[in-house]
Amino acid sequence: xxxRAVFNHYAHMLDTLLENSxxxxxxxxxxxxxxxxxxxxxxxxxDWSVHFGATRVxxxxxxxxxxxxxxxxxxxxxxxxxxxxxxxxxxxxEQYFIKPTYLGTYINTIRxxxxxxxxxxxxxxxxxxxxxxxxxxxxEEFGEIHEITIILPLYAYARAIPHNYNIIYNELQYxxxxxxxxxxxxxxxxxxxxxxxxxxxxxxxYGEDEYARLSDFLYEYGVNxxxxxxxxxxxxxxxxxxxxxxxxxxxx
Numbered sequence: 001x002x003x004r005a006v007f008n009h010y011a012h013m014l015d016t017l018l019e020n021s022x023x024x025x026x027x028x029x030x031x032x033x034x035x036x037x038x039x040x041x042x043x044x045x046x047d048w049s050v051h052f053g054a055t056r057v058x059x060x061x062x063x064x065x066x067x068x069x070x071x072x073x074x075x076x077x078x079x080x081x082x083x084x085x086x087x088x089x090x091x092x093x094e095q096y097f098i099k100p101t102y103l104g105t106y107i108n109t110i111r112x113x114x115x116x117x118x119x120x121x122x123x124x125x126x127x128x129x130x131x132x133x134x135x136x137x138x139x140e141e142f143g144e145i146h147e148i149t150i151i152l153p154l155y156a157y158a159r160a161i162p163h164n165y166n167i168i169y170n171e172l173q174y175x176x177x178x179x180x181x182x183x184x185x186x187x188x189x190x191x192x193x194x195x196x197x198x199x200x201x202x203x204x205x206y207g208e209d210e211y212a213r214l215s216d217f218l219y220e221y222g223v224n225x226x227x228x229x230x231x232x233x234x235x236x237x238x239x240x241x242x243x244x245x246x247x248x249x250x251x252x
Contacts, residue, residue: 001066001101001156001158003101003103003104003156006066006068006101006103006156007103007104007106007154007156009061009064009066010059010061010068010103010106010154010156011106011154013048013059013061014028014059014106014108014150014152015108016043016046017042017043017050018108018110018150020042020043021042022131022132022135023128023131023132024042025110025112026112026113026115026118026126026131028150028152029112029114029115029148029150030073030115031057031070031071031072031073031152032072032073033052033053033054033055033072034052034057034126034128035052036127036128036129037052038050038051038052039052039128046061047061047062047063048060048061048062049062053072053242054072054246055071055072055075055077055244055246056069056070056071056072056075056077056078057069057070057072058070060159064159065158065159066156066157066158066159067156067157067159068103068154068155068156068157069100069154069155069157070152070153070154070155071153077244078100078102078153078155078244080244080245081097081100081155081243081244082100082102082155084097084221084223084243084244085097085099085100087217087221088217091213091217093213093214093217095237095239096214096238096239096240097239097240097241097243098157098158098160098232098234098239098240098241099157099158100155100156100157101155101156101157102153102154102155103154103155103156104153104154105151105152105153105154106150106151106152106153106154107149107150107151107152108149108150109147109148109149109150110147110148110150111145111146111147111148112145112146112148113139113142113143113144113145113146114142114143114146114148117141117142117143118135118142121138121141121142122134122138157241158234160232160233160234160239160241161232161233161234162229162231162232162233163228163231163232163233163238180200180201180203180204181196181200183199183203183208183211184196184199184200184202184203184211185199187199187208187211187212187215188215188219189211189214189215189218190215190218190219190223190224190226191214191215191218191226191231193224193226194226194227194228195227195228198226198228198231199211201238202214202238205237205238206238218243222245223240223243223244223245224245224246225245225246226240226243229242230242230243
C-alpha cells in the first residue's frame, strides 16, 4: 500500500464533501452514529458512498482498492483492530483478517455554524435527505459562523467482496454437510452466534483445527457481534473485515 497516495485520495474526497455539502460540514465536526441509512453518491458524478455503523463511518470509492474508516466520537475501534491484527500475526491467523493501516490525520479548517447550535435549532432531527431545506429554513437560529477545525484520523482497509451470507442457515440447505455442521456446533464460536452457515463453510474450507483455533482467538480478544456483513472474500479466501466487536459502555 502506498499510504501517502491512499491518504491523499480520501483527503480529496473529504475536501470535496465539505466543499459541496452543508450536511457534511455539520457531520464531520464530531462524527456520530447516523441512524437514517447510508448515503450513496453524495456527489452525482462520482461513485462514492458513505456508510454509517454503530461505532464508525466508512468512506468508499467503488473504483478504488481501499476504503477508509473513521472512529465515531468516543470510540477507538480502528485502534483496537490494529492491536487485534498484530496479535493475529503473532498467532499465525492474520490471513483471516483485513489489515488496518493508520494513514494519518486529516485536518481541515472551515467556517460554519457550530454543530451544537444546529442540533438545538433543528431539535436534533437531522436527516441528510432534507438537511439543506431545514438548514435554509432555520439558518437565522444558528448564531454566529465560527472557524471550525475538522480533525479525523484515517484508517485504510483493503476493499473486500462481501460474502453472500444473507440467507441464514437452514437445515435443508446443509443436509449434505452434516459432518461439517457437527463440528461447527461442537466448538463454540463468535462466527456462528448469528449464522451457523459461516461456521459450516469455514470448517469445510479450512478444517476443524483451524476453526477451533480462530474461534478461541476471537473469544480471547473480545471479538463479538459478527453479523453477516462482517465477513467477506479477499483474494479468493475468507476474511473478517470488521472485528473490533461491539461493547456497551460501562455504567457507573
